Amino acid sequence: ADIISTVEFNHSGELLATGDKGGRVVIFQQEQENKTQSHSRGEYNVYSTFQSHEPEFDYLKSLEIEEKINKIRWLPQKNAAQFLLSTNDKTIKLWKISERDKRPEGYNLKEEDGRYRDPTTVTTLRVPVFRPMDLMVEASPRRIFANAHTYHINSISINSDYETYLSADDLRINLWHLEITDRSFNIVDIKPANMEELTEVITAAEFHPNSCSTFVYSSSKGTIRLCDMRASALCDRHSKLFEEPEDPSNRSFFSEIISSISDVKFSHSGRYMMTRDYLSVKIWDLNMENRPVETYQVHEYLRSKLCSLYENDCIFDKFECCWNGSDIVMTGSYNNFFRMFDRNSKRDITLEASRENNKPRTVLKPRKVCASGKRKKDEISVDSLDFNKKILHTAWHPKENIIAVATTNNLYIFQDKMN
Amino acid sequence: MFVRGLKRKCFDGEEDIEGTLAGIKAIPSYNLQRQSLLDMSLVKLQLCHMLVEPNLCRSVLIANTVRQIQEEMTQDGTWQMINTQSTGQASLDRLVSTDILCRSSRDQAEGKHIAAYGTFNKDFESDQAQDGSETMSTASSVQAPRNLQSNVWEMENPQENKGNFQKSLDQIFETLENKSPNSVEDLFSEVDNSYYDLDTMLTGMMSNTKMGHCDSLETFSSPTNTASNSNCKSDLNDLDHIVEILVES
Numbered sequence: 001a002d003i004i005s006t007v008e009f010n011h012s013g014e015l016l017a018t019g020d021k022g023g024r025v026v027i028f029q030q031e032q033e034n035k036t037q038s039h040s041r042g043e044y045n046v047y048s049t050f051q052s053h054e055p056e057f058d059y060l061k062s063l064e065i066e067e068k069i070n071k072i073r074w075l076p077q078k079n080a081a082q083f084l085l086s087t088n089d090k091t092i093k094l095w096k097i098s099e100r101d102k103r104p105e106g107y108n109l110k111e112e113d114g115r116y117r118d119p120t121t122v123t124t125l126r127v128p129v130f131r132p133m134d135l136m137v138e139a140s141p142r143r144i145f146a147n148a149h150t151y152h153i154n155s156i157s158i159n160s161d162y163e164t165y166l167s168a169d170d171l172r173i174n175l176w177h178l179e180i181t182d183r184s185f186n187i188v189d190i191k192p193a194n195m196e197e198l199t200e201v202i203t204a205a206e207f208h209p210n211s212c213s214t215f216v217y218s219s220s221k222g223t224i225r226l227c228d229m230r231a232s233a234l235c236d237r238h239s240k241l242f243e244e245p246e247d248p249s250n251r252s253f254f255s256e257i258i259s260s261i262s263d264v265k266f267s268h269s270g271r272y273m274m275t276r277d278y279l280s281v282k283i284w285d286l287n288m289e290n291r292p293v294e295t296y297q298v299h300e301y302l303r304s305k306l307c308s309l310y311e312n313d314c315i316f317d318k319f320e321c322c323w324n325g326s327d328i329v330m331t332g333s334y335n336n337f338f339r340m341f342d343r344n345s346k347r348d349i350t351l352e353a354s355r356e357n358n359k360p361r362t363v364l365k366p367r368k369v370c371a372s373g374k375r376k377k378d379e380i381s382v383d384s385l386d387f388n389k390k391i392l393h394t395a396w397h398p399k400e401n402i403i404a405v406a407t408t409n410n411l412y413i414f415q416d417k418m419n
Numbered sequence: 420m421f422v423r424g425l426k427r428k429c430f431d432g433e434e435d436i437e438g439t440l441a442g443i444k445a446i447p448s449y450n451l452q453r454q455s456l457l458d459m460s461l462v463k464l465q466l467c468h469m470l471v472e473p474n475l476c477r478s479v480l481i482a483n484t485v486r487q488i489q490e491e492m493t494q495d496g497t498w499q500m501i502n503t504q505s506t507g508q509a510s511l512d513r514l515v516s517t518d519i520l521c522r523s524s525r526d527q528a529e530g531k532h533i534a535a536y537g538t539f540n541k542d543f544e545s546d547q548a549q550d551g552s553e554t555m556s557t558a559s560s561v562q563a564p565r566n567l568q569s570n571v572w573e574m575e576n577p578q579e580n581k582g583n584f585q586k587s588l589d590q591i592f593e594t595l596e597n598k599s600p601n602s603v604e605d606l607f608s609e610v611d612n613s614y615y616d617l618d619t620m621l622t623g624m625m626s627n628t629k630m631g632h633c634d635s636l637e638t639f640s641s642p643t644n645t646a647s648n649s650n651c652k653s654d655l656n657d658l659d660h661i662v663e664i665l666v667e668s
Binding site for chain 2: 061063064089151152170171198199200201203220253254256257260307310311313316
């Protein structure tokens with residue numbers, strides 16, 4: 001139940017939320033920067049922990065509904081409280097996280113412990129005042145958006161209008177208003193009339209960061225569709241279709257599986273979007289549909305191992321990816337490795353998130369995987385990679401070079417060296 | 420395409436392949452590899468029915484892979500249909516249909532009338548329940564070629580299927596009598612409950628798959644293989660028996 005299933009920074013980067021397989025959400029807060037220690041940014045400490053979703057049982061279908069948190073998305077902050085959306089396979093919840101550091105004291109009719117005083121003993125009146133107390137962080141569910149998805153929810157995305165959001169499952173995408181829980185609009189439906197004809201599912205969806213009527217969704221066949229909600233109420237017909245023609249020389253029985261897109265993310269500017277399939281990360285220019293502008297190989301050495309990876313189901317692992325602005329992209333791999341690609345310098349780096357190999361406050365050593373032939377010192381051969389140690393979830397601070405990397409059970413936070 | 424990391428099964432069969440599948444230019448073990456991949460995929464699909472709803476994306480991808488392999492095998496000519504009935508062609512299409520691939524072995528034995536229910540997920544429309552009643556009558560005619568297909572795949576344990584077929588047929592009949600959309604879902608929820616059955620089914624399947632390559636290759640090489648024919652005959656007899664029961668009740 002401690003398996004981390006999602007990681008997300010809020011809009012300021014001060015808070016970092018993680019969701020796990022047991023339905024819990026843990027929020028970390030960055031310490032205020034210490035002026036004297038200017039070479040180190042604040043550390044992240046636990047701020048709040050709460051149980052977001054509980055396991056449920058669908059009696060109609062005799063199936064369990066997992067409480068695992070699939071995605072967390074923060075709302076931009078509008079007042080003192082913080083709001084986030086968290087979702088499991090079926091239900092989305094809006095949580096309010098608020099601080100309480102004062103409490104009223106000096107009631108006339110009540111004692112401090114809450115018992116009512118005998119009115120006859122009240123001889124004078126006083127005005128209650130707020131006195132400081134130990135900080136308490138409270139999380140309360142404010143909205144529950146349920147019963148709108150027959151299939152498993154894989155994505156939620158908040159619109160740039162900050163009033164609506166979308167939720168996507170394998171076959172449908174729904175549009176919600178944050179204030180309204182008993183209704184949602186269905187905006188995409190790819191369910192065939194005859195389920196036997198099903199060959200493609202929706203794997204991820206996201207709203208454009210600036211254009212509130214535009215969103216994209218990716219599929220298991222490696223395509224991305226951009227839809228405009230102004231075109232029609234049901235966006236079954238895409239406005240743009242992004243697809244790269246298949247490379248015939250690389251064709252195998254696994255071609256389709258490895259082309260399935262596991263994550264799609266817009267760059268902060270909204271000009272580009274990034275997709276992650278099993279072996280690579282692709283950067284697309286929204287203005288060009290027929291191929292990506294850049295392709296980065298995450299772990300090409302796995303291409304010859306696809307059959308084994310199919311056998312042990314690793315080929316179905318859904319890796320996420322994230323942007324640093326519009327310049328650097330990051331994604332995870334196996335053996336607790338994660339990769340970063342710099343679009344400008346075309347350099348890439350492989351790093352490892354593990355306690356054994358890295359002491360705190362030391363600079364991470366770049367790693368290298370040896371695909372074949374003689375293994376150099378410090379290189380790791382493909383066969384000794386641990387496929388149970390996978391980094392599926394990573395997040396980049398919106399403003400600073402701080403990253404959060406989730407291994408199966410642990411969360412690592414790295415920052416770049418400052419001096 | 421050479422798939423590495425896959426255990427070679429049934430080494431004795433290789434000599435046979437080289438002789439009999441002479442038309443195929445590829446490395447002889449390619450067919451074995453492909454067959455292993457097909458078997459593996461079908462096993463993966465069989466594991467759909469668990470307590471938690473199966474991952475639809477994974478099921479779809481595996482089903483597409485199976486379809487791809489089957490299409491290639493059809494083109495190669497290694498896929499030989501042992502059927503004489505006119506519905507044979509229809510059942511080939513059925514085979515390629517994703518629905519079939521996602522069913523557990525006992526469901527496969529139930530034949531075409533299950534097809535309408537779409538086992539990818541438990542989301543059934545009421546019109547599909549009506550389809551079920553229509554296609555019931557065609558069950559017997561499609562059943563024969565389908566079981567023959569199963570023999571070629573060697574995916575099923577025939578003994579298992581007989582018992583489960585009976586039970587599932589009863590359930591279907593009850594369900595259709597009730598004529599409510601939700602009860603169709605209940606049908607599958609009942610079928611899913613027993614882990615014991617899952618284990619037995621798996622054990623049966625795994626032992627079959629090991630033998631599968633040898634048997635299926637023999638079937639490819641000689642369509643008139645008496646072993647497979649006798650299997651067909653006994654299955655047909657079982658079917659007649661069961662359909663009789665159905666009709667009587």
